[in-house]
Amino acid sequence: MEFDLNRDPSPLAARSYDVCVVGGGPAGLTVARELAAAGQSVALLEAGGLERTDASQAIYQGKETGLKTWNAIETCRLRYFGGTSNHWSGQCGVFEPSDFAAVRHHDLPGWPIERQELMVHLPQAMNILDLGTGDFNPRPIIASKPSRFVTPVMRLSPPTRFGVKYHKELSESRRIDLYLNANLLDMRVEPQAGGAPRVTSGTVRNYAGAKVAVKANRFVLAMGAIENARLLLNCNGQVPAGIGNESDFVGRCFMEHLNVQVGRFVVRDRAFFKVNPGVMYPSQQLIKQHRMGGGVLALAPDYMPPEYTGHLGKVKEFLRDETCRFESVREYARKFADFNCDGEGVITSLIEQAPDRNSRVTLNGDVDAFGQRRAHLHWVINHADRRTIRTLALELAQELLMLDVARVKLARYITDPEREIDLINHCHQMGTTRMSSNPKDGVVDRNCKVHTVGNLYIAGSSVFPTGGGINPTLTVVMQSLRLGQHLAATV
Numbered sequence: 145m146e147f148d149l150n151r152d153p154s155p156l157a158a159r160s161y162d163v164c165v166v167g168g169g170p171a172g173l174t175v176a177r178e179l180a181a182a183g184q185s186v187a188l189l190e191a192g193g194l195e196r197t198d199a200s201q202a203i204y205q206g207k208e209t210g211l212k213t214w215n216a217i218e219t220c221r222l223r224y225f226g227g228t229s230n231h232w233s234g235q236c237g238v239f240e241p242s243d244f245a246a247v248r249h250h251d252l253p254g255w256p257i258e259r260q261e262l263m264v265h266l267p268q269a270m271n272i273l274d275l276g277t278g279d280f281n282p283r284p285i286i287a288s289k290p291s292r293f294v295t296p297v298m299r300l301s302p303p304t305r306f307g308v309k310y311h312k313e314l315s316e317s318r319r320i321d322l323y324l325n326a327n328l329l330d331m332r333v334e335p336q337a338g339g340a341p342r343v344t345s346g347t348v349r350n351y352a353g354a355k356v357a358v359k360a361n362r363f364v365l366a367m368g369a370i371e372n373a374r375l376l377l378n379c380n381g382q383v384p385a386g387i388g389n390e391s392d393f394v395g396r397c398f399m400e401h402l403n404v405q406v407g408r409f410v411v412r413d414r415a416f417f418k419v420n421p422g423v424m425y426p427s428q429q430l431i432k433q434h435r436m437g438g439g440v441l442a443l444a445p446d447y448m449p450p451e452y453t454g455h456l457g458k459v460k461e462f463l464r465d466e467t468c469r470f471e472s473v474r475e476y477a478r479k480f481a482d483f484n485c486d487g488e489g490v491i492t493s494l495i496e497q498a499p500d501r502n503s504r505v506t507l508n509g510d511v512d513a514f515g516q517r518r519a520h521l522h523w524v525i526n527h528a529d530r531r532t533i534r535t536l537a538l539e540l541a542q543e544l545l546m547l548d549v550a551r552v553k554l555a556r557y558i559t560d561p562e563r564e565i566d567l568i569n570h571c572h573q574m575g576t577t578r579m580s581s582n583p584k585d586g587v588v589d590r591n592c593k594v595h596t597v598g599n600l601y602i603a604g605s606s607v608f609p610t611g612g613g614i615n616p617t618l619t620v621v622m623q624s625l626r627l628g629q630h631l632a633a634t635v
C-alpha cells in the first residue's frame with residue numbers, strides 16, 4: 145500500500161510493524177522487499193515524494209570543508225523515492241579478495257565478514273540491477289603475457305531507477321506500507337532489563353507540520369552515508385553524543401573514491417585498444433606487495449571525440465589535426481585548452497581511500513526546515529592515499545611500457561611528492577557508520593546491528609569499513625539482501 149503523509153498521517157499512527165525501514169533508495173528498497181518476501185510487515189518511510197521537490201532536497205544542504213568536491217553534500221544525493229539511483233550512472237563491479245584481507249595498509253580493521261558472505265547474493269543483486277548474467281572474474285590484460293595489472297569486469301546497469309522499477313510492486317504490496325513525504329527526525333531509545341536498550345518509536349514529520357510516531361519491533365536506517373550519520377548524531381535528546389556513538393565513530397571515516405587524472409598516454413598498439421576496454425586494476429599480488437589500496441585506471445584513446453561532429457566538425461577536425469602535428473604547437477595550444485590528439489588521452493581513475501578518523505561528518509550550527517542541525521562534511525585524504533595514488537600511477541606507466549601498448553606522461557603532482565595531488569570525488573559516499581567486530585572500532589556489528597542498541601540496523605555504504613577501488617552500489621545491494629535475510633531469519 146502507498147500513503148502520502150502530506151495528505152493523511154493517520155494510517156502510520158494507527159499501525160505497528162515488524163520492521164520500519166527508513167529510506168527508499170537501493171539499500172532501503174532491497175531490505176524492505178526481502179523482508180516482505182519473508183512475510184514480515186514493513187513500514188517504508190521515504191522523506192520525499194515520487195518526484196524531486198525543493199522542500200525535500202533543501203534538507204540535504206550543508207557545509208563542506210577540506211578537499212573540493214562537486215558540492216557532494218547536496219548534488220551527490222537525491223532526496224525522493226528511489227533516492228540517488230534517480231541519477232546514478234549504473235557502473236557495477238565487485239570488491240576484490242584483498243578488500244577483505246586481514247592485513248591492511250592503514251591502522252583500522254577491515255571487513256569483519258568474508259567476501260563470500262556478500263558474493264552468495266550476487267545473482268539476486270544482478271537481477272535487481274538488471275545486469276544480465278555473467279561473471280566478474282578479472283581477465284588478463286594480454287592473454288599471452290604476464291602482467292601486474294588485470295582487466296576488471298565492469299557491467300553496466302541500464303541504469304536501474306529503483307523508484308520507477310519498484311513503485312507498482314510496492315504500492316500493491318500487502319506486506320509493505322510505503323509512506324511518502326515521511327521524514328524520520330528522531331528515535332526514542334528505552335532501556336531493557338538484562339539487555340541492550342531498544343528503539344521503541346521514531347518521530348516522523350510531513351511537510352505540512354504534522355508529527356506522528358512510527359512503531360516497530362526493529363528499525364533499519366538506509367538514508368545514505370551522510371544522512372545515516374547525521375540522523376544518529378541529531379538523536380541527541382537522550383544520549384548527548386548521539387545514538388550508537390559510544391565509540392565516537394559515528395560520522396568518522398567518511399570515504400570517497402578518488403577521482404585523479406594521473407597523466408596522459410599515447411597509444412603504441414592500436415590493435416590492443418580495439419579488443420581491450422583499456423581499464424586496468426592492480427593484481428592482488430601488486431596490492432599485497434605495496435600494501436596499498438586498489439583502483440580502476442582507465443585509458444580511452446580519443447580517436448574521434450564528439451566535439452568534432454556537427455556542422456563545423458570538419459573545420460574543428462582540421463584545426464585539431466594541424467595542431468597535433470607539431471609538438472611545440474600542441475603544447476602551446478594546451479595552455480589554453482586541454483584536448484586529445486588522435487590515439488591519445490588522459491588516464492582517469494577511481495581509487496580507494498583509506499579510512500581516516502579525521503575525514504568525517506559532524507553537525508554544523510545551522511538548522512533545516514524541521515529544526516534539525518545540518519551536516520558538515522570535512523573530507524580529507526592522508527599519506528596512505530597519496531602513496532596508493534602515486535604507486536598505482538607509476539606501476540601502470542611501467543606496465544604499459546613493458547607491454548608496449550602505450551607510453552605515459554605522468555602528471556607533475558604524481559612525480560613530484562612536494563606537490564599536492566589534484567583530485568575530486570566520485571559521488572560514492574561511504575564509511576560513516578563502519579562495521580567492526582569490536583565495538584570500539586566501529587558502529588555496527590557484522591550483521592549491521594548498531595553495537596549498543598538491541599534492534600537498530602543500518603543498510604548502505606555507510607557500514608563499509610573500507611571502500612575498495614570499485615563502484616559501490618552492487619555491493620550495497622548484496623549487503624542489503626544479506627541484511628534483509630538476516631532480519632527475516634532472526635525474528
Ligand SMILES: Cc1cc2nc3c(=O)[nH]c(=O)nc-3n(C[C@H](O)[C@H](O)[C@H](O)COP(=O)(O)OP(=O)(O)OC[C@H]3O[C@@H](n4cnc5c(N)ncnc54)[C@H](O)[C@@H]3O)c2cc1C
Nearest residue numbers: 167169170171191223227228233234235328604615616617
Ligand atoms: C551522479 C552519480 C552517479 C553515480 N554512479 C554510480 C555508478 O555508476 N555506480 C555505482 O556503483 N554507484 C554510483 N553512484 C552511487 C549510488 O547512487 C549510491 O551508491 C546509491 O544510490 C546508494 O543507495 P542508498 O539507498 O544507500 O542511498 P540513496 O540512494 O541516497 O537513498 C537514500 C534515501 O533515503 C531517503 N531519506 C533521506 N533522509 C531521510 C529521512 N530523514 N527520512 C526518510 N527518508 C530519508 C532519501 O530520500 C533517499 O530516497 C552514483 C551517484 C551519483 C550521485
